[in-house]
Amino acid sequence: MPTGGGVSEAPVVVLVRPQLAKNIGAAARAARCGGIKTLRLVAPRPGSWPHPAAQAMAAGALDGLDMQVCAALPDAVADCRAVYAFTARRRDIAKPFFAPRGAMAAVQHKTALVFGAEREGLTNDEVARATALVHIPTAGDFTSLNLAQAVMVAAYEWAQRAAPQAPSANERPAQQSDLEGFFSRLEEALGRAHFFRSADMRPAMIRNIRACLARAAPSAQEVRTWHGIVTALTGGKGAV
Structure with a gap:
C-alpha cells in the first residue's frame, strides 16, 4: 500500500x-x-x-x-x-x-x-x-x-x-534486545549440550544459527515460544 x-x-x-x-x-x-x-x-x-x-x-x-x-x-x-x-x-x-x-x-x-x-x-x-x-x-x-x-x-x-497491512501486536517483530537475549541463552544451552563439537567450527556455526534467527524476523510472542522450547529441552535450566 x-x-x-x-x-x-x-x-x-x-x-x-x-x-x-x-x-x-x-x-x-x-x-x-x-x-x-x-x-x-x-x-x-x-x-x-x-x-x-x-x-x-x-x-x-x-x-x-x-x-x-x-x-x-x-x-x-x-x-x-x-x-x-x-x-x-x-x-x-x-x-x-x-x-x-x-x-x-x-x-x-x-x-x-x-x-x-x-x-x-x-x-x-x-x-x-x-x-x-x-x-x-x-x-x-x-x-x-x-x-x-x-x-x-x-x-x-x-x-x-x-487489505489492512498493519500487523497486530503479537505479529510485530521482536526487539533486537529480545533476540539477543534469546540467542545468548540458546548458545549457552547448546554449549552445555556439547553441540559445538569443534572449537574451531564454533564461530561459524554460531554465525549460521544467528543468521537463521535474524532471517526469520520472529515476533515477540514467537521469541517467548522459543524460550519455552529451550526451557523444555534443558529441563528448566536458564531464565526465560
Whole structure:
C-alpha cells in the first residue's frame, strides 16, 4: 500500500465491446471479489447483456454491483480522473507503463481499469485516451489470458492494496534486545549440550544459527515460544 493516507476510492472496471455473456458474468464476479463494485460495459455485443449466462457466471455478484452500459469509452470514463488501459503488448505511445501491482499502488483518485474485447483488445485510439498502460506479465510463449482472468488479476491486486497491512501486536517483530537475549541463552544451552563439537567450527556455526534467527524476523510472542522450547529441552535450566 502506498505510504501516506488511506485507501483510495475503488476503481471502476470498464469492458470495451465484450462479446460473450459468460465473460461479462465472470468479470463481474472477479471484480466483486476484489472489492470493486462498479462495472461498465461499452457497446457490448447485442444479446450479450443482459443474459442468463452472465447472471449464472456472476454467481450472485451482480446483486452488489453497479452495472452500467455506455455507448462509447469517453462516456464510461467521463467521471474518472485516471484511465488505466490493460494491454497484452507494449504500445508505441509515451505513457507510464505498469504491472498490475504497481498500477494499483499508483491509484490515488477515481480510476477506470479498461479492458478490450476478447479477440482484438483495445484499439490504438482507445489506448491513446489512457493516462497509463498496464501489462500483465505472462509466459513468453503463451500470453492469452481470458478477459475475466485479466480482471481477476487487477481485482486481486486492488484487494491486496486495500487489505489492512498493519500487523497486530503479537505479529510485530521482536526487539533486537529480545533476540539477543534469546540467542545468548540458546548458545549457552547448546554449549552445555556439547553441540559445538569443534572449537574451531564454533564461530561459524554460531554465525549460521544467528543468521537463521535474524532471517526469520520472529515476533515477540514467537521469541517467548522459543524460550519455552529451550526451557523444555534443558529441563528448566536458564531464565526465560
